Amino acid sequence: MPLLNRRTGTLDRVSSGPRLDDAATILPSSRREGAGSSLRAGLFETCANPGCGSGWLHLLRSRSAPVFEGGWNCSAACTAERLQTAVRRELEGRGSAQDRHRHRVPLGLLMLEKGWISAEQLRHALEVQKAAGAGRLGQWLVTQQGVSEQLVTRALSLQWSCPVLPLEFHDAEAVTPLVPRLFVDAFGALPLRVAAGKLLYLGFEDRLDPVLALAVERMTGLRVESGLVQESLFRPAHQRMLSATFPAVELLEAASEPAVVRALARTVERVRPVESRLVRVHDCLWLRMWRKAQTGPLPDAGSVQDLICTIGLQ
Numbered sequence: 001m002p003l004l005n006r007r008t009g010t011l012d013r014v015s016s017g018p019r020l021d022d023a024a025t026i027l028p029s030s031r032r033e034g035a036g037s038s039l040r041a042g043l044f045e046t047c048a049n050p051g052c053g054s055g056w057l058h059l060l061r062s063r064s065a066p067v068f069e070g071g072w073n074c075s076a077a078c079t080a081e082r083l084q085t086a087v088r089r090e091l092e093g094r095g096s097a098q099d100r101h102r103h104r105v106p107l108g109l110l111m112l113e114k115g116w117i118s119a120e121q122l123r124h125a126l127e128v129q130k131a132a133g134a135g136r137l138g139q140w141l142v143t144q145q146g147v148s149e150q151l152v153t154r155a156l157s158l159q160w161s162c163p164v165l166p167l168e169f170h171d172a173e174a175v176t177p178l179v180p181r182l183f184v185d186a187f188g189a190l191p192l193r194v195a196a197g198k199l200l201y202l203g204f205e206d207r208l209d210p211v212l213a214l215a216v217e218r219m220t221g222l223r224v225e226s227g228l229v230q231e232s233l234f235r236p237a238h239q240r241m242l243s244a245t246f247p248a249v250e251l252l253e254a255a256s257e258p259a260v261v262r263a264l265a266r267t268v269e270r271v272r273p274v275e276s277r278l279v280r281v282h283d284c285l286w287l288r289m290w291r292k293a294q295t296g297p298l299p300d301a302g303s304v305q306d307l308i309c310t311i312g313l314q
């Protein structure tokens, strides 16, 4: 089926409809499987597409790439089928537990309870916030009521049950290969540093983004520790980060799920990465491709390439 599909340029699910299998005309199916697997187990890799129907024919092709999620694909059709499975997997996760909001104690009440502000200060800050129709309560407490910014950050960290992260030694250029610029910008994330080669500290200004943190964890293979950074330190660092150099990225808006799959598969076939992965970040699908084998915990900015897709017309 994948052989046929590649010629016609269409992509059907392997399980649907009657199959016209090119390989079957050359070898009977039972022998084909046996011969194929023993050959592949020896000199050649096995195609990672469970529905691959090319049998031993793929041995005639000289392809060592592309690799998607640790598995080699023997043909463009197999790449597309594996991406289709991955896209479905990612889109099915939308709106699940990771997106749900947890109930949090309001910041003002938490600070009042701790004795860090008075009822009077809270009342005034809430009034000013209401009159202005903008701004966060924490900001009003700092600017109008003289509450220390450190206390507000500490209260936010209690609210989110996360640490307050320090900003010393932040090297924006060094951490750009970890999170695409679009996500740094849109979701207010600030990759801080990698510790011990396996832990990434990811800073936020006033609220965490567990969906992004999970996506970065799956993509980089690093454990992500999210935390808050004091606002006055966060903002300039975030600005510096946004003007740093990030890996190459392509943005794409596709009209439908099949269109996304086609675009992703085309890109993977064109780039021929030695590894590539797909994760979802909110309404975006993030495909990362490594053109060279990675040697350390930080990807080499020059050899990774991202494709970020959104699907319109849901």
Ligand SMILES: [Zn+2]
Binding pocket: 002, 047, 048, 049, 052, 053, 054, 058, 073, 074, 075, 078
């Ligand atoms: Zn295949």
